[in-house]
Each structure stands twice: as C-alpha cells, then as structure tokens.
Amino acid sequence: MRLKDLEDRGLYVSGDSACAGCMAANIAINIMRILGKNTIGSVPPSCMSVFGSIFPKLNWDIPYFHMQFSNTASTLTGISRALKVQGKDDIVVMGLAGDGGTGDIGLQDLSAAAQRDENILYICYNNQAYENTGIQASGQTPYASWSNTTPIINGHIGNPNFPKDIPRILMAHDATYVATVSTAYIQDFISKIEKAKNMKGFRYIEALSVCTSGWKIPSQIGPKLVKEAVKTGYWILMECEKGKLTLNKTPEFTGLKEFLLKQGRFIHIKDEEIEVIAKHIKRRWNIYKSLEQANHFDE
Amino acid sequence: MLPKESYDDLITANQAVAIAAVRAKPKVIAVYPISPQTPIVGFLAQYCASGDLDAEYVRVESEHSAMTVVAAAEGTGVRTFTSTASQGLAYMHEVVAATGGMRLPVVMFVANRTLMSPGGIWPEYSDVMPERDTCWLQVFVEDNQEVFDMIIQAYKIAENQKVLLPIMVCGDGFILTHTADTVEILSQRDVDDFLPPYEPKHAFLDVEKPLAQGIIVPPEYHMEAKYQLHQAMRNAKKVIKEVNDEFAEKFDRDYGGLIDSYRMEDADYALVVVGTTVSTTRIVVDTLREKGEKVGLVKLRFFRPFPVDEIKEMLVNIKAIGVFDRSLSYGSTGQIFGEVRNALYGETIPILNFIAGLGGRDIREKDIKTMFRKISEMNNKQPEDPIVFINTRGILE
Numbered sequence: 001m002r003l004k005d006l007e008d009r010g011l012y013v014s015g016d017s018a019c020a021g022c023m024a025a026n027i028a029i030n031i032m033r034i035l036g037k038n039t040i041g042s043v044p045p046s047c048m049s050v051f052g053s054i055f056p057k058l059n060w061d062i063p064y065f066h067m068q069f070s071n072t073a074s075t076l077t078g079i080s081r082a083l084k085v086q087g088k089d090d091i092v093v094m095g096l097a098g099d100g101g102t103g104d105i106g107l108q109d110l111s112a113a114a115q116r117d118e119n120i121l122y123i124c125y126n127n128q129a130y131e132n133t134g135i136q137a138s139g140q141t142p143y144a145s146w147s148n149t150t151p152i153i154n155g156h157i158g159n160p161n162f163p164k165d166i167p168r169i170l171m172a173h174d175a176t177y178v179a180t181v182s183t184a185y186i187q188d189f190i191s192k193i194e195k196a197k198n199m200k201g202f203r204y205i206e207a208l209s210v211c212t213s214g215w216k217i218p219s220q221i222g223p224k225l226v227k228e229a230v231k232t233g234y235w236i237l238m239e240c241e242k243g244k245l246t247l248n249k250t251p252e253f254t255g256l257k258e259f260l261l262k263q264g265r266f267i268h269i270k271d272e273e274i275e276v277i278a279k280h281i282k283r284r285w286n287i288y289k290s291l292e293q294a295n296h297f298d299e
Numbered sequence: 300m301l302p303k304e305s306y307d308d309l310i311t312a313n314q315a316v317a318i319a320a321v322r323a324k325p326k327v328i329a330v331y332p333i334s335p336q337t338p339i340v341g342f343l344a345q346y347c348a349s350g351d352l353d354a355e356y357v358r359v360e361s362e363h364s365a366m367t368v369v370a371a372a373e374g375t376g377v378r379t380f381t382s383t384a385s386q387g388l389a390y391m392h393e394v395v396a397a398t399g400g401m402r403l404p405v406v407m408f409v410a411n412r413t414l415m416s417p418g419g420i421w422p423e424y425s426d427v428m429p430e431r432d433t434c435w436l437q438v439f440v441e442d443n444q445e446v447f448d449m450i451i452q453a454y455k456i457a458e459n460q461k462v463l464l465p466i467m468v469c470g471d472g473f474i475l476t477h478t479a480d481t482v483e484i485l486s487q488r489d490v491d492d493f494l495p496p497y498e499p500k501h502a503f504l505d506v507e508k509p510l511a512q513g514i515i516v517p518p519e520y521h522m523e524a525k526y527q528l529h530q531a532m533r534n535a536k537k538v539i540k541e542v543n544d545e546f547a548e549k550f551d552r553d554y555g556g557l558i559d560s561y562r563m564e565d566a567d568y569a570l571v572v573v574g575t576t577v578s579t580t581r582i583v584v585d586t587l588r589e590k591g592e593k594v595g596l597v598k599l600r601f602f603r604p605f606p607v608d609e610i611k612e613m614l615v616n617i618k619a620i621g622v623f624d625r626s627l628s629y630g631s632t633g634q635i636f637g638e639v640r641n642a643l644y645g646e647t648i649p650i651l652n653f654i655a656g657l658g659g660r661d662i663r664e665k666d667i668k669t670m671f672r673k674i675s676e677m678n679n680k681q682p683e684d685p686i687v688f689i690n691t692r693g694i695l696e
Contacts, residue, residue, distance in 0.1 A: 081357060
C-alpha cells in the first residue's frame with residue numbers, strides 16, 4: 001500500500017483534544033488509515049486516552065476498550081482469546097500505549113504476551129517521558145534530558161540513566177514481529193503497520209512520538225525532529241520478523257548537537273554529555289548491526 | 300474424562316470448583332497459582348487439555364493479568380472463569396474494581412486466606428473484605444457441595460440482565476479447599492438446562508457495532524453511572540432468591556438465598572456466622588439445645604449485596620446477638636458486625652462482636668460455646684466495647 005492509496009480519513013476521527021503539534025495524534029491517525037474497520041482497539045491511561053476518549057466524546061470509530069495503566073498486553077490478550085473462541089480471529093486486536101505504560105509499569109504483561117505469542121498488535125508511541133502527568137522521567141527518557149523528576153539544578157545534569165531498549169528486550173523473547181517506525185519515513189511506516197496487520201501472533205511496533213510540551217519545542221517542528229532522529233542514529237529504524245533482523249536505514253551519524261539543541265529539554269546540555277549520547281548511539285547501532293549479522297544462526 | 304452424567308465423588312473444594320467451572324462452560328479462563336487455590340489452576344489446565352472443557356486457557360504471569368484477561372474477554376462477549384486468594388486478590392484489586400464498574404459478569408472463586416502482615420497462608424476474610432466496595436457480589440459458602448452449587452448459581456445471578464455484575468464465591472482456605480467431602484456432581488444436561496449458554500445482550504466489543512467500554516467519564520456524567528451500579532446491586536437481592544429457589548426446585552438443595560438459619564424459630568440468643576464456622580456452630584446449637592438453652596444461628600451467605608431486611612427480620616426479637624468476624628477493620632469493628640449493627644439501627648438489642656480464627660487459628664466448639672455464654676450474660680445491656688477476641692493469648696474469657 002502506498003501513501004496515495006490510503007483513505008484521507010481513517011477511523012481515528014477528527015476533533016480530539018491533543019496539543020497542537022502532538023505527534024501521538026498523528027501516529028493514531030495514520031495507524032487507523034491503515035488498519036481500517038476490522039479492528040478492536042485499546043489505549044491505557046496516557047495522553048491518548050485523555051485526548052481521544054473522554055465520554056461522550058470518542059475519536060475511535062472502532063470497538064474500544066479502556067483498562068488500567070499496566071495491563072494493555074493482557075487486555076489485548078483477553079479480547080484476542082475471546083474472538084478466537086467466537087471464530088473471529090481475523091479481527092486485528094490493537095493496543096496503543098505510551099512508553100511508560102509499555103516499558104515501565106506495563107513491561108511484565110507485555111513480556112508474558114510476547115512469550116506466549118498472543119495474537120495481538122501492540123504499538124507503543126514513545127514520547128520518552130510521562131508527558132500526560134506533567135513530564136516525569138520514564139524508563140525511556142534519554143540521558144541528560146530535563147524532566148520534572150530529573151531537574152537541572154545544583155550540578156545535576158538531568159536524567160543520569162539511559163533509556164531501555166524495548167525492541168531488543170522483545171527480540172530476546174523471540175517475538176514474532178518487532179519493528180520501529182518514524183512517521184517521517186511514512187512509506188516504511190505504512191509497510192510495517194500493514195505487514196503487522198496481516199500477520200498472526202505477537203507483533204510489536206514502536207513509533208517515535210514528539211511531545212511539544214515535554215520536549216519544549218515549537219509546535220511545528222515535530223515532523224522535522226522525527227526525521228533528524230533517524231538521520232543522527234538517535235532512533236533506529238529496524239524490523240525483526242520471526243527472528244530475522246533488518247536495519248531499514250543506515251544513519252549518517254551527523255547533526256546530533258543541532259538535533260538536541262532544538263529541544264528545550266536539552267538546552268542545558270554540555271559538549272561532553274553530547275559526546276556520551278553520541279557514543280551510546282554508536283554502541284547501540286553496533287549491537288543491532290551485530291544482531292543483523294547473526295541472522296544466519298537460524299540456517 | 301469426567302463423566303457427563305450425575306455422580307457422587309469424594310473431592311476437595313478446589314476440585315469441586317474446577318468441575319463446577321467445567322459444567323458452566325466458560326470460554327476463556329485465566330488463572331495464576333496462589334495457595335490455597337493453586338490446585339484449581341492445575342485441574343482446569345488438565346480439563347482443558349483432556350477436552351472436558353472447550354475453553355481458551357491463558358497461563359498469565361500474574362493475578363493482575365488474570366483478572367484483566369477475563370474482564371477483557373467478558374467485555375468481548377464470552378463467559379469466563381478465574382480464581383485467586385489473599386495477596387493475589389489484593390494484587391488484582393484495581394482490575395477487580397474496573398470489572399465491577401464495567402458490569403462484566405465474571406465469576407471468581409476466592410480461597411479465603413489472610414492478607415499480610417503478619418504473613419500466613421491460612422483462612423481469614425481479610426482478603427475479600429477490602430473488595431466489598433468494588434461492586435462485586437460476594438457470597439460465603441459452608442461446604443464443598445455448596446461450593447459446587449454456588450459456582451453454577453453464580454453465573455446465573457451475575458449474567459441476569461437486571462444484575463450484570465461480577466461475583467466472588469468465597470470459601471475458607473484449606474478447611475474447604477484441601478478437605479475432601481462427598482459432592483454430588485450434577486449432570487452436564489441438568490446444568491445446561493439450568494444455565495443456558497451465555498448470550499450478551501448488552502455492551503460488548505463488536506466490529507459491526509463499535510462502542511467503547513471503560514473510558515473516562517467526567518463529573519457531568521459520572522454520578523448516573525455509579526447510581527446504576529447501586530441499583531444493579533439492589534436488583535441482585537431478588538435475583539439471588541429467584542435463582543436459589545429455581546435451583547432448590549430442580550435439585551432439592553435450598554441454601555436460603557441471601558441468608559439461612561438454624562433453630563431460630565424460638566431462639567433467645569443468636570450468633571451470626573459465615574463460612575465453615577457455620578458447621579461447627581450447628582453442632583454447638585444442637586448441644587446447647589439439648590441442655591435446654593434456646594439458641595440459634597444465622598448463616599450469612601451474601602455480604603454484597605448485604606441482606607439488611609432479612610437480617611433485621613431474623614434478629615428483631617432476639618434477646619442478645621453475637622456476630623462472628625474472621626477479619627477486623629482495625630480501629631473499628633469486624634466488617635460483618637458493622638453491617639449487622641447497621642441493619643439493626645433503632646433496635647436496642649445487646650450485641651457483641653466476636654473476633655475469632657484470625658490467620659487460621661482453629662475455631663473450636665468450646666469457642667462457639669464461649670460466644671453463646673457471653674451473649675447470654677449480657678443482661679439486656681449494651682457493652683461499652685462490643686469487640687471480644689476469642690481464643691487469644693492474654694485475653695480473659
């Protein structure tokens with residue numbers, strides 16, 4: 001499916017209350033243009049559950065189930081198993097959760113669902129912090145970035161920790177399908193969502209999402225940032241299908257400083273910290289590269 | 300394979316629960332092991348593997364996920380089953396509350412066990428009491444036959460269109476769960492006849508008819524939703540009686556619905572008891588009656604909805620009342636005592652609250668006799684402090 005083939009309006013309908021420039025809304029719109037009517041969705045407490053589903057206003061024109069913060073993968077499991085006994089397992093059971101709901105409080109049941117190879121499509125919109133509750137650091141918050149719980153005072157550099165690599169954690173589960181996307185590479189985005197839509201088993205896709213208030217940026221630069229994130233190597237585009245890893249775009253590894261300094265959350269950053277991030281990016285790429293080279297282990 | 304016909308078997312309550320679940324034909328089961336309900340987890344896995352039960356069995360990684368899976372499956376329109384105990388129930392608490400609020404008629408067996416601290420695996424009701432405000436029906440059972448019968452009845456009550464609320468069937472850990480007793484297993488045909496297949500007529504996830512469940516409801520709409528929960532709980536009282544009567548008519552076992560009683564006709568002194576302690580109390584009532592003491596017992600079955608009218612009617616002419624609690628709301632009273640005294644508001648009958656059996660301490664015949672002696676000595680006077688700890692070191696009886 002090409003971009004021009006997609007319906008202009010999908011089943012995530014207009015009129016939500018997302019912030020201007022919110023990339024999570026952009027992700028939801030594009031996912032639903034691809035998935036279509038034969039889908040059941042679930043969003044845990046997060047920005048998206050607030051801006052897209054407060055009674056009586058609902059932006060999801062599909063059956064929609066809202067549960068707790070930590071149990072999206074189990075919620076999808078319950079729906080999926082119930083559909084199976086009803087003979088309706090052609091329906092896509094899709095969850096859309098934030099990075100905290102996925103990698104922190106939701107990691108336990110996500111791991112279990114991956115291990116059991118539940119027939120679900122789990123999509124994480126990773127905006128790299130608990131943005132909904134007012135910008136607290138999550139397990140996906142980048143090194144040296146500001147948040148309300150990683151302040152820049154009294155010599156503190158912001159977040160002292162590095163983000164967890166959820167795709168790699170799920171690859172360690174031998175998950176059926178693991179991929180990352182950026183809406184700036186929309187054809188790659190469409191291909192992966194469409195592929196996942198038509199697969200069975202546990203599928204995980206992580207989309208980089210820009211939060212204007214958490215990243216402290218002007219509302220129009222989100223699309224630019226998710227492109228630069230890929231070019232700098234800050235966000236790796238990959239997919240791992242039944243154990244076979246493909247890296248979809250080789251980064252240029254340039255422009256990291258400019259990319260970071262466009263974001264208010266990094267405005268305090270020093271060159272030595274940028275150097276630490278650059279090293280971390282390179283190391284992570286090398287790990288993925290070596291995993292890609294290990295594809296022959298299956299043969 | 301389990302026989303399809305009716306048969307008698309010497310089984311534990313845990314096995315009775317699992318076989319009752321087989322007879323009720325849930326389509327999705329999610330369970331996680333925790334003592335003392337763990338054997339249920341294994342029995343159900345075997346019955347699903349053997350073909351006795353045609354259901355999706357989900358080996359979840361926690362109780363939180365167990366309740367989530369059954370709630371989401373129920374929300375997708377199928378009958379479900381789960382069971383847990385103690386810490387497991389506490390761990391699933393937020394999902395328990397969501398399930399009640401979403402009107403999902405899940406049936407869960409709880410093997411009552413103390414909630415830490417102090418730690419322990421033995422019977423107490425401190426696990427189910429914190430769940431009383433989550434909009435679940437709660438029923439206590441006395442023996443293995445009642446466990447089996449109540450699981451079957453539970454589906455019929457929960458799925459009634461006037462109720463549509465989840466229900467937890469509460470049975471004493473170990474005393475029931477690990478003790479074998481003769482149970483009459485109803486035939487599959489009889490159960491099918493009593494409990495037809497589940498066909499949701501209300502909200503469920505359907506791509507042909509998109510709707511949302513469980514979403515955020517702002518203050519402008521919130522109170523009406525909560526009011527309806529309370530109404531459903533009220534409706535349940537009538538449905539519980541109807542289902543009990545239909546079951547009694549068909550299978551000749553009448554549990555009385557919300558409450559039951561023993562030798563209360565001309566009683567002067569009465570104990571309100573629940574769970575397996577009812578059986579011990581029956582024996583004590585007989586012993587004391589032989590000596591000419593006019594004593595009786597009220598068996599409280601349903602704690603939610605609480606049978607206010609039935610309790611009042613049963614106790615209004617009693618000289619003194621004792622209420623047994625196997626848990627305690629620290630700084631207040633036992634939870635059942637609070638409810639009973641509330642039901643008797645305006646009455647001046649002397650009433651005591653016996654706290655006994657905490658953490659699984661045995662409740663012996665002589666303990667029940669102490670309770671009856673205490674209430675018979677009240678001389679028409681309300682005590683300053685109604686709480687009496689039974690069989691507790693350092694407490695004089």
